[in-house]
Amino acid sequence: MNDNYHIFSDGRVERHNDTVRLVTEDDEKKYLPIENAEALYLHGQIDFNTRVISFLDDHGVAMHVFGWNDYYSGSIMPERGQTSGQTVVEQVRAYDDEAHRGNIAREIVAGSIHNMRANVTYYDNRDYDLGATLESLDRRRDEIKSVASVEEAMGVEASARRAYYAIFDQILPDGFVFGGRKYNPPNNKVNSLISFGNSLVYANIVSAIRATALDPTISYLHEPGERRYSLALDLADLFKPVLTDRVVFRLVNRGQLSDDDFDSEMNACLLTESGRETFSKEFEQTLDRTIDHPRLNRKVSYQYLLRVEAYKLKKHLLTGEAYESFERWW
Amino acid sequence: MSGHTDERTGETDPVDLLLESARDEAVESSFHVTGVMMQYYEVCERELWFESRNIEIDRENPNVVRGTHVDETAYDEQRRNLSIDGRIAPDLLDDGRVVEVKPSSTLVEPARLQLLYYLWYLDRVVGVEKEGVLAHPTERKRESVELTDETEQQVEDAIRGIYDVIRSETPPPATEKPFCESCAYYDFCWSC
Ligand code: SF4
Numbered sequence: 064m065n066d067n068y069h070i071f072s073d074g075r076v077e078r079h080n081d082t083v084r085l086v087t088e089d090d091e092k093k094y095l096p097i098e099n100a101e102a103l104y105l106h107g108q109i110d111f112n113t114r115v116i117s118f119l120d121d122h123g124v125a126m127h128v129f130g131w132n133d134y135y136s137g138s139i140m141p142e143r144g145q146t147s148g149q150t151v152v153e154q155v156r157a158y159d160d161e162a163h164r165g166n167i168a169r170e171i172v173a174g175s176i177h178n179m180r181a182n183v184t185y186y187d188n189r190d191y192d193l194g195a196t197l198e199s200l201d202r203r204r205d206e207i208k209s210v211a212s213v214e215e216a217m218g219v220e221a222s223a224r225r226a227y228y229a230i231f232d233q234i235l236p237d238g239f240v241f242g243g244r245k246y247n248p249p250n251n252k253v254n255s256l257i258s259f260g261n262s263l264v265y266a267n268i269v270s271a272i273r274a275t276a277l278d279p280t281i282s283y284l285h286e287p288g289e290r291r292y293s294l295a296l297d298l299a300d301l302f303k304p305v306l307t308d309r310v311v312f313r314l315v316n317r318g319q320l321s322d323d324d325f326d327s328e329m330n331a332c333l334l335t336e337s338g339r340e341t342f343s344k345e346f347e348q349t350l351d352r353t354i355d356h357p358r359l360n361r362k363v364s365y366q367y368l369l370r371v372e373a374y375k376l377k378k379h380l381l382t383g384e385a386y387e388s389f390e391r392w393w
Numbered sequence: 394m395s396g397h398t399d400e401r402t403g404e405t406d407p408v409d410l411l412l413e414s415a416r417d418e419a420v421e422s423s424f425h426v427t428g429v430m431m432q433y434y435e436v437c438e439r440e441l442w443f444e445s446r447n448i449e450i451d452r453e454n455p456n457v458v459r460g461t462h463v464d465e466t467a468y469d470e471q472r473r474n475l476s477i478d479g480r481i482a483p484d485l486l487d488d489g490r491v492v493e494v495k496p497s498s499t500l501v502e503p504a505r506l507q508l509l510y511y512l513w514y515l516d517r518v519v520g521v522e523k524e525g526v527l528a529h530p531t532e533r534k535r536e537s538v539e540l541t542d543e544t545e546q547q548v549e550d551a552i553r554g555i556y557d558v559i560r561s562e563t564p565p566p567a568t569e570k571p572f573c574e575s576c577a578y579y580d581f582c583w584s585c
Contacts, residue, residue: 149446358585371584378581381448383563387585 065101065366067267067350069343071336075110076103078118100124101366102270104263106339125273127266131333132248134262137291140273147276153380154281167283167376167386168213171297172220174388176204178304179227181391182312186234193233199226216284220300227304239315248331253311255325255332259339260307261299263346268295268302271369275377298372301389306365310345319345354393407556408549415478415518426555428481431510432503434555436572441555442564443578477519483511491515491525493538499571501527505538506551512540513548 070076074087076095083103085093095103102125111126116139119126123141130136157163180200187193203223210216224244231241231253241253249255269292272279282293284300314320324338334342350366363371372389379386407424414422433441472484472492483491493508495501508525515521525538538544558565567573567582576582 147447150448356584358583359580360583371580374581374584378584381446384566 065364066096066099067102067104067347068095068097068100069104069106069340069347070109071106071340073108076105076115077111078115083115083118097122097124102127102266104129104266104343106336106343125270127269129262129266129339132331133246134259135265138266138269140269150276150377150381151278151281154278157380158281158283158287164283165211165213165216167379168216168297169207169210170386170388171284171300172207172216172223173204174390175220175300175304176200176207176223177390178301179223180204182304182308183227183230186230191230191233193230196226196230199223213284220284234312235315236318248333250330251332252320252325253315255334255338256311256315256320256342257307259334259342260310260346261303263343264299264302264306265292265295267350267366268298268369268373271373272298274370275373277373277377277380298369298376301372302369305391306346306349310342310349314342314345357392407553410556411552412517415480415514424556425480426510426552428483428507428510430555431507431551432500434551434558435503435506436500437570437576438554438558438565439567439582440576440578441558442561443581445559448578448581477514481511481514483515486526489523490537491523492528493525494528494530506547508538509540509544509548510551512538513545516540 070085072085072087074085076083076085079094083095083097085095087093097103097119100122103119104127106129116126119139120141125141126139128136128138157167180197183193183196183200187197200223203219203226207216207219210219228241228244235241235253239253240251242251244257245251245254246258249258269279272292272294277294279292279294281287282297285293285296287293319341320338324335324341326333326335351364353362353364354368355361356363356371359371368389375386375389378384410422410424411426414420414424430441430444433444472486474482474484476482484493486492491508491511493504493511495504505527508527512523512525515523522540527536527538529535540548573579573582
């Protein structure tokens, strides 16, 4: 239904009659079924013109551009669903009200900690003794309830994430040394995988937010304007453990990535085209997984959970009904 | 019948508010009631609140087209749409009766209330008395609908009810209804 199409080769994306096609450098033509598409992801060097942009706009399809170093470089978003002055007003009101902003920020951190904890529990139940990490995450979860400022909430989030990342070296096989989170640029294979995965989560959330007419630049946990779409950063924190980290563990533990999938030079380690392809494929399969939603009474895909999260936040802002952040329930 | 103030609050009765602005263009009022609002009021007050605030929902949602299909295709040859003050748009049959099409058996009451509102509006604002007919295209049945003391009361109560709903800062809480599953706001209400 809401498919993402990843383009890894170099070439051009163009409108051709009522379709979009990719013309690669060796003149191979591929048609992209954009009727069901949510977004195109451009990983290679791609040319495009305004004709294809308006065509994508008409079909409500976003285009996310992935660059080299930091992976995500920007989006061309469809116009549709973009305007709701009232939603933006409520977003700003909540941001401006310290207590209100704090509540949303704390709720996001609580959810992120829960979702990190779910991953730790998973490995704690299989051959690893991660009791100390679980305790440490539980303490952070208690702590977040009573923090006064957004800054402190960020601090609690950061220390929870440090405790959580500390188990990666235990879980991942030899040859995949992590040694803590480094980005911009990532310094080793694990960091480059996490960076790439997180940028995919981020881009998907940018699409989900846009579908709700929320303004992606007005955020609660992160400072607005800290990076382009700071609201996407807020919501991405909730989903990184469920999406990025699980994909990293799965690919690495199954030995699906080799040295050829990475390109190391200077202090940077980045995924090659083949590495990105392998990762994206597994990532898309994860987005397509479905889960019974207890309140919606139907199966929903992981990708739809991103949209649901944006709905929940918007509903909270417009109706005052409580916002409870996404916590993995399965 | 209704006085100039609402006994409940001492404020102007919403019915008068609506009539004053409908009869006199010079009266500025932000309170208007459309036929569709009558339907929403009957179906789900929460949906009415969302609609009144233009809360955007997912336009890809196939449920958004609920009911409109039947309405637009039935009785095409015999009815004319009449737009009045740009506020209400009743459909007239050749014999002058106002017709409203009931899209499904679950949506009879909303269609009836909308029809009654049109009759009431034509009577009070335009000054013409009309009869109404509620049509059931699939069942080939027609039911006549008239303004009586009782149905007038029903319309005016609905106008006051609508006023209360849309003036409220917060929407009525979601309650599970048979309509929910086909409602465009379903995911919005129940994703929690
Ligand atoms: S989902 Fe149900 S409660 Fe929500 S607006 Fe629709 S009918 Fe009303």
